[in-house]
Amino acid sequence: MADIKAADVQALRKLTGAGILDAKRTLEETGGDAERAAQLLRERGVVSAAKRADRENSEGAIALSMVDRQVGVLVELKCETDFVAKSADFVNTVNEIAAAVAERGEQAVGEYTEMIASLTITLKENISLGRVVRLQAGEGEEVSGYLHVQADRGVNGVLVQLKNGSEELAHDLALHVAFARPSYLAIEDVPAALVAQERETLETMTRNEGKPEAAIEKIVTGRLDGFFKSICLLEQPFVKDEKHRVREVLGQASLVAFAQLVVGE
Structure with missing residues (x-):
């Protein structure tokens, strides 16, 4: 049996995240071959990671x-x-992945499968890649971003793609999205089935309030506008000037797209 030194065990533990006994036994099993031992631990660790995937x-x-x-x-x-x-x-891992996707496109995430698997073993949690969004500006456009950091990690990230607008406006819009959390860009983007369901709910609610039948359509239309203001970016009151909606502060600019990722949502 190979003479396994404590330093070798520690080195293998640091590399793989394995426990002392697992590292020592695997080194003994491989005759002190650290590379082969790391591979064996990885193979066995993936099995453990698969069990964690249900968490x-x-x-x-x-x-x-x-x-x-x-x-x-x-x-x-x-x-x-x-x-x-x-x-x-x-x-550091999520930052590295984001930089790679920015440089090489969304296909770059495939380069990090092994790294994420290693992180799962090292940190002993169910770790997986979540959503990935990449916006690229066209002619006359620019992309702005905002990241709210809490406890040393990003928790609320926003991208805004703006055409014929200023850098300042793009930044302000990114801040607005971070705060207001819209679900859609414009009214026409809201699924028809969702609008119909909301209209039906509002009609029932208005009738139950005893409103005159002749006034129901007008009341429902007003309430439906409030619904759109809550979920559509262009219809929301602008956070820096709530007397105006986002579409009103755009001027000659136009919002091409936006994206928001929030931890836990």
Whole structure:
């Protein structure tokens, strides 16, 4: 049997996240071959990771990466606890993935399958890649981003793609989205079935209030406008000037797209 030194065990533990006994036994099994031992632990660790995959991972971190206001990327990495979510290894990993996607496109996430698997073993939680968003500006457009950081990790990330607008306006719109959390860009983007369901609910509610039948349509229309204001970005009161809606402060600019990722949603 190979003479396994404590330093070798520690080195293998640092590399794989394995326990002392597992590291020592595997080194003995491989005759002190650290590379082969790491591979065996990885293979066995993946089995353990698969068992962890059933555990809820509603925590995590959001990373934002920008390239010359022309490309913006948001990446979500999911885990089980905020303790792991704010750890340096976890945050560095999601930041690295976001930078790669910004540089090489969404296909770059495939390069990090092994890294995420290793993180699952090292941090002993169900860790998985969540949502990935990449916006790229066209002619006359720019992308702006905002990331709200809490406890050393991003928790609320926003991208805004604006045409014929200023850098300041794009930034303000990103801040607005972070605060107001719209679900859709414009009224026409809201699914017809959702609008019909809301209209039906409002009609029933208005009738139950005893409103005159002749006034119901007008009341429902007003209430439906309030519904759109709550979920459509262009219809929301602008956070920096609530007397005007977002569409009114755009001027000659136009909002092409937006995206928002929030941990736990």
